[in-house]
Amino acid sequence: MSIRSTIAVWAGKLTTKILKLAGKGATALPGKVVRNICPDILKYLAGDMKIICVTGTNGKTTTCHVIRDMIEAKGNTVFCNDAGANLLNGVVSAFVNAASWGGKINRDYAVVECDEAALKSIVQHFGDKDVTAVVTNLFRDQLDRYGDVRNTLSKIRAGLEQLPNVKLVLNADCSLTSSLSDVPHSELYYFGMNTPIYDDTTFNVEDAPNCIHCEEEYQYDYHTFGHLGGFYCGKCGYKRQPANVGLTKVIEWKSASSVVEMDVFGDTIEAEICLPGAYNLYNALAAITVAKLIDLPMEEIVSVLGKVTTHFGRMEQVQLGDANLTFALVKNPTGYNEVIRYLIRQNLDGNLVFGMNDNYADGTDLSWISDVEFERLAEYAKDVKNCYFTGKCVDDMQQRLESAGFDKEKFSVEKDYKTLFTKLQQSGQQSYLILSYTCMLEMRDKLAELVPLKKYES
Numbered sequence: 202m203s204i205r206s207t208i209a210v211w212a213g214k215l216t217t218k219i220l221k222l223a224g225k226g227a228t229a230l231p232g233k234v235v236r237n238i239c240p241d242i243l244k245y246l247a248g249d250m251k252i253i254c255v256t257g258t259n260g261k262t263t264t265c266h267v268i269r270d271m272i273e274a275k276g277n278t279v280f281c282n283d284a285g286a287n288l289l290n291g292v293v294s295a296f297v298n299a300a301s302w303g304g305k306i307n308r309d310y311a312v313v314e315c316d317e318a319a320l321k322s323i324v325q326h327f328g329d330k331d332v333t334a335v336v337t338n339l340f341r342d343q344l345d346r347y348g349d350v351r352n353t354l355s356k357i358r359a360g361l362e363q364l365p366n367v368k369l370v371l372n373a374d375c376s377l378t379s380s381l382s383d384v385p386h387s388e389l390y391y392f393g394m395n396t397p398i399y400d401d402t403t404f405n406v407e408d409a410p411n412c413i414h415c416e417e418e419y420q421y422d423y424h425t426f427g428h429l430g431g432f433y434c435g436k437c438g439y440k441r442q443p444a445n446v447g448l449t450k451v452i453e454w455k456s457a458s459s460v461v462e463m464d465v466f467g468d469t470i471e472a473e474i475c476l477p478g479a480y481n482l483y484n485a486l487a488a489i490t491v492a493k494l495i496d497l498p499m500e501e502i503v504s505v506l507g508k509v510t511t512h513f514g515r516m517e518q519v520q521l522g523d524a525n526l527t528f529a530l531v532k533n534p535t536g537y538n539e540v541i542r543y544l545i546r547q548n549l550d551g552n553l554v555f556g557m558n559d560n561y562a563d564g565t566d567l568s569w570i571s572d573v574e575f576e577r578l579a580e581y582a583k584d585v586k587n588c589y590f591t592g593k594c595v596d597d598m599q600q601r602l603e604s605a606g607f608d609k610e611k612f613s614v615e616k617d618y619k620t621l622f623t624k625l626q627q628s629g630q631q632s633y634l635i636l637s638y639t640c641m642l643e644m645r646d647k648l649a650e651l652v653p654l655k656k657y658e659s
Contacts, residue, residue, distance in 0.1 A: 202245050202303070202304040202305075203239075205238060205239045206242055206245040206246075207303065208238055208239075209238035209242050209297075210235065210297055210302065210304045212235060213231040213232065213234055213235040213294065216231040216234045217231045217294070217297070228286035228294055229286055229288065229291045229294060230290070231297055232289065232290030232292065232294035232295075232297065235294075236289070236290065236293055242293060242296070242297075243323070243326035243327070244327075246296040246297070246299075246300055246304060247306075247311065247327060248305070248306060250310060250331075251310050251311075251332075251333075252310070252311045252327055253312045253313065253332075253333045253334075253335065253491060254320070254323070254324060254327075254334045255268070255312070255334075256320050256334070256337070256360070257317065257339060257378065258317070258342045258353070258535075259340060259480065259532075259533070259536050260337040260338065260483060261285075261314045262285050262314055262512050262515060263511075264337055264484040264487045264488055265281050265282075265312050265314045266283075266509070267476075267484060267485060267505070267509050268335075268487075268488045268491050270505045270508075271489075271492040271505055272309070272310050272495065272497075274501045274502075274505050275495060277309040277310055278307070278308040279308055279311070280299040280311060280312075281295065283295075287313075287315055289319050292313055292319075295313075299311075317339075320356065320359075320360030324360050324364055327363075327364065328365075332366075332367050332368070333370060334364065334370065335490075336357060336369075336370070337372060337487060338372050338375045338377075338483065339353055339357075339375060340533055340534075341407075342533040350377065350408050351377070351413075354381075357381065358381060358384060366386070366387045367385075367386050368388040368389075368390070368494065369382070369386045369388065370391075370487060371389070371392075372391070372392060372429070372487070373391035373393035373447075374425060374429040374430055374431070374432070375429055376412075376441075377408075377409050377428075379442060380413045382442070388494075391442050391443065391444045391445055392446040392447070392483070392489070392490045393429075393448075393486065394447065394448045394483075394486075395447040395448060395449050396423065399425070399479070405428075405534075405535075405572075406421075406428040408427060408428050410428070412436065413439070414434070415436050417434050417435060417436035417437065419433065420432070420435055421433070426539060427535040427538075444486075445465075445466055445493075446466065446486050446489045446493070447463065448482055448486060449462050449463060451479075452471070454546065456546075457475065457477045458474060458476065459473070459476075459479070459482060460472070461473075463486070465489060466493055468499065470503065472502075472507065473506065475506065475507055475508065475509050475510070476509060476511060476516070478539060478540070478543040479539065479542065479543075485509075492505075515529075515530055516543075521651065521652055522629065523626075523629035524551075524632060525632070526625065527632070527634065528636065528644075529633060529634065529636070530637075530638060531635055531637060534570075534572040537570075537573040537574075538573060540635060541573070541574055541575075541577060545578065547633075548631075549581055549582050549584060549633075550585065550586070551628065551632050552586055552589060552625055552628055552630060552631075552632040553588050553589070553633055553635065554588075554590075554621070554635065554636070555589070555591075556592040556635070556636040557597065557636075558639045558640045558643075559593060560639045563638050563639050567594060567597055570597065570598070570601050571601065576605045576606055578605070579607050583608075586628065586630065587611055587613055588608075588611045589613050589614075589615050589621060590612065590613070590614045592616070592636070592637065592640040595614050599614075618643065618644050621644075622648060622651060
């Protein structure tokens with residue numbers, strides 16, 4: 202550590218303490234302070250740690266969470282940016298928080314969630330380190346920030362090109378993600394579904410309809426959801442690659458878990474994955490791939506999968522009096538549609554809460570909600586007692602659900618979160634809160650005043 206980097210760490214830690222004493226979050230500002238003093242601080246703080254970076258549109262936070270559990274099950278030490286502050290300042294804050302006042306981080310691993318557009322600015326400091334990069338998937342998301350999904354792909358590619366010796370872990374079912382296999386790397390692994398996972402055949406491939414190499418329309422042996430599945434190009438031959446870790450069968454769907462059969466590097470394994478929703482199966486498969494790379498025994502992997510818990514806001518369940526609340530984070534059409542798939546498998550006879558903001562972190566362009574399959578949800582929500590709307594964009598959400606066929610007599614606007622929680626508690630029923638990112642953070646903070654909640658800090 203240089204004198205400048207040591208001073209930077211001190212400044213970051215002092216900033217964190219001041220912010221916490223003032224009752225404010227300390228996820229990004231400490232990192233900004235540190236970088237103003239020492240722009241390349243990550244190079245110093247990373248030391249000899251092994252680094253696992255996770256990027257992609259959906260599933261970053263949950264994948265990091267499961268990977269962290271896998272590493273700890275092996276007996277190694279690890280830290281990550283738990284709060285989900287995944288831009289450069291947030292990542293720097295997480296490293297500073299994990300460091301001693303002398304700038305030493307005594308951990309074996311750092312698991313770093315990276316925003317797709319920020320990946321390059323983060324990993325350029327890790328060029329000579331032992332880095333594994335996981336790319337979960339690519340979907341249309343935050344059009345105001347990323348534009349076309351291929352623009353997002355180019356940003357991820359630019360980041361990975363900073364790591365010529367990286368171990369790549371790619372989603373085999375995503376034609377966009379898989380195209381990153383030509384990035385210079387030392388090792389390459391794939392995860393994915395070897396079979397369709399739904400009985401119905403509803404799919405929407407508009408995020409990636411044409412071959413990334415020759416623009417021919419893709420054909421599919423099977424779909425999972427969105428544009429994911431057994432894709433192939435009949436013109437140039439580009440196709441899904443065999444998965445090193447592949448799901449071969451869903452044995453049983455449960456309300457908060459799934460029992461599945463998997464092919465894990467040639468071995469057939471059965472496990473219960475204690476994460477709700479089919480989309481979380483992809484997150485688990487990515488984490489299993491990383492677990493095998495760190496030589497975690499298969500029996501330990503199965504044990505972790507059977508005990509893993511949902512991360513904050515990601516199908517997190519909270520008891521409020523006699524009422525059970527389930528938080529579901531949504532941020533793009535594909536993710537929202539997968540939450541809807543989960544909801545229609547439930548007994549929807551309580552309350553639905555639709556919360557949407559259009560802040561920068563949510564995406565300021567809300568046109569994407571027109572592509573969400575609310576019409577399908579309306580068919581299964583006829584017994585719902587109340588549909589509450591909250592956040593900044595209640596008018597947009599009400600209009601969209603009314604056009605989808607929801608009963609507007611059940612609509613109610615409640616922007617005061619504490620009042621809303623009181624109503625949900627008094628109902629004593631199951632409530633599903635379907636929320637954009639900043640709306641979820643705001644509501645969760647307010648709920649923490651009523652019931653104990655686990656805090657996540659960088």
